[in-house]
Amino acid sequence: MAAAPPPRALPILLLLLCAAFSFHVAAAHGASGGAHGLGVNYGRVADDIPSPRRSVELLRAAGAGSVKIYDANPGVLRALAGTRWPVSIMVPNEIIPDIAASPAAADRWVADNLVPYYPATRVKFLLVGNEILSDYSIANSTWPRLVPAMENIHLSLRKRGISSVKIGTTLAMDSLADGAFPRPPSDAAFRPDIAGSVVRPLLHFLNGTNSYYFVDAYPYFVWAGSNLTVQLDYALFQGGHTRYVDPGTGLTYTNLLDEMLDAVAIAMAKLGYGGVKLAVAETGWPNGCDYDQIGGNVHNAAIYNRNLAARMAKNPGTPLRPGAKMPVFVFSLYNEDLKGGPGTERHWGLYYANGTAVYEIDLTGRRPLRSYPPLPAPENNTPYKGPIWCVMSAAASKKLNETAVGNALSYACGQGNGTCDAIQPGKKCYLPNTTVAHASYAFNSYWQQFRKIGATCYFNNLAEQTIKDPNGSRKNVESELLPVY
Numbered sequence: 001m002a003a004a005p006p007p008r009a010l011p012i013l014l015l016l017l018c019a020a021f022s023f024h025v026a027a028a029h030g031a032s033g034g035a036h037g038l039g040v041n042y043g044r045v046a047d048d049i050p051s052p053r054r055s056v057e058l059l060r061a062a063g064a065g066s067v068k069i070y071d072a073n074p075g076v077l078r079a080l081a082g083t084r085w086p087v088s089i090m091v092p093n094e095i096i097p098d099i100a101a102s103p104a105a106a107d108r109w110v111a112d113n114l115v116p117y118y119p120a121t122r123v124k125f126l127l128v129g130n131e132i133l134s135d136y137s138i139a140n141s142t143w144p145r146l147v148p149a150m151e152n153i154h155l156s157l158r159k160r161g162i163s164s165v166k167i168g169t170t171l172a173m174d175s176l177a178d179g180a181f182p183r184p185p186s187d188a189a190f191r192p193d194i195a196g197s198v199v200r201p202l203l204h205f206l207n208g209t210n211s212y213y214f215v216d217a218y219p220y221f222v223w224a225g226s227n228l229t230v231q232l233d234y235a236l237f238q239g240g241h242t243r244y245v246d247p248g249t250g251l252t253y254t255n256l257l258d259e260m261l262d263a264v265a266i267a268m269a270k271l272g273y274g275g276v277k278l279a280v281a282e283t284g285w286p287n288g289c290d291y292d293q294i295g296g297n298v299h300n301a302a303i304y305n306r307n308l309a310a311r312m313a314k315n316p317g318t319p320l321r322p323g324a325k326m327p328v329f330v331f332s333l334y335n336e337d338l339k340g341g342p343g344t345e346r347h348w349g350l351y352y353a354n355g356t357a358v359y360e361i362d363l364t365g366r367r368p369l370r371s372y373p374p375l376p377a378p379e380n381n382t383p384y385k386g387p388i389w390c391v392m393s394a395a396a397s398k399k400l401n402e403t404a405v406g407n408a409l410s411y412a413c414g415q416g417n418g419t420c421d422a423i424q425p426g427k428k429c430y431l432p433n434t435t436v437a438h439a440s441y442a443f444n445s446y447w448q449q450f451r452k453i454g455a456t457c458y459f460n461n462l463a464e465q466t467i468k469d470p471n472g473s474r475k476n477v478e479s480e481l482l483p484v485y
Helices: 007-027 052-062 074-080 093-101 103-113 143-159 192-208 219-225 256-270 298-312 394-398 402-413 435-453
Strands: 039-041 066-068 087-091 123-130 166-172 212-216 277-283 328-331 389-392 463-466
Touching (some): 052 074, 093 143, 103 143, 123 212, 402 435
Parallel strands (some): 277 328
Antiparallel strands (some): 389 463
């Protein structure tokens, strides 16, 4: 049992108790966790993934209880018709200003993207934008127009007598002032640049329409960035005796996700909207990663998602909101190989692109955890300290696309100072004069210069990291590809 809260905890505890009471009253009047089984984010930024109809079969095999997509794709929505799964569709970020400016534009979007499929496809949530408050390039053009766009969509639904579709938007944890890891949760608050101008009107809208605040919450990123202070087992729902007590509330936490969710709830309460319900729009754990990342492996991904499913099947809520039902969506259905960025971005799937399961899972949470077969041992839970090179990937080398590689070479060689000087005719690394050799040199040279400011070894899926020395027998200081450490 948790110890009594310290005296300084009492003011915030009173605030949160009032918020929790209003939340439980709201929950008693219509809050719903959706169908049995975790929801799944069905992204399609990949080559040669299964068809929508086959994807429905794979979702069913995994025990999915709902589905979220990142657009309103007609083929996907038709394939989901008759499944009875609650479905979430999304308005693209780039058209939010137009929808905000014109009720007619909002009505056209609803007419084109919802009406032809509803109610055969059981659309439950219509999400206006994806993580827009993380994109500072649209701060002036789109942030102030988010809630007006949601209001216009809501007006269109009301005119059509559609009352069962709730409107929301997805926001990342960086909407909080301290980002994904505001410890203690009781100190959490929204960023000053958005708290009053965007988030308070958003919460007012969500509260008035009995909708949800959709948050993308990834314990993986918190652990990976704080692995010396946050235990891996605590992030994987295997904390055992590991506990964290919030000094501001006295609440005791047994896992990292609960901390993150209560931080959001507390930030909402501080703006006067502690009764707004939470939904987890994205969560999960990567099943692979680059050599300069840690902990992305099949073992950890399976443990996280299996434990998440088993936990959410019991509707535990969080320490601040015990028993609260939350829609929760795992990211993602497939490993999406066309996503840019570091290796983790392409390794969140329950399935490989060929439809093979990455690991066994029952998203209903009913399967006993001990009944699963053994998992491969994790090999990257601590940082790799050896040399790493960025080279042309084996797949791209076998199926050479000269145009794509030429474009990537032009980009890499056009950045920095002397990035590709060594592979010019007559220079020390010109030979062997092959596309693969020149591309590997250019990718590695670019990556060495810019990785510390965010550059990745990707190049539109043409490059990959390796710890195998690509120089082979060409071992002299003047001509070899140099690694990073």
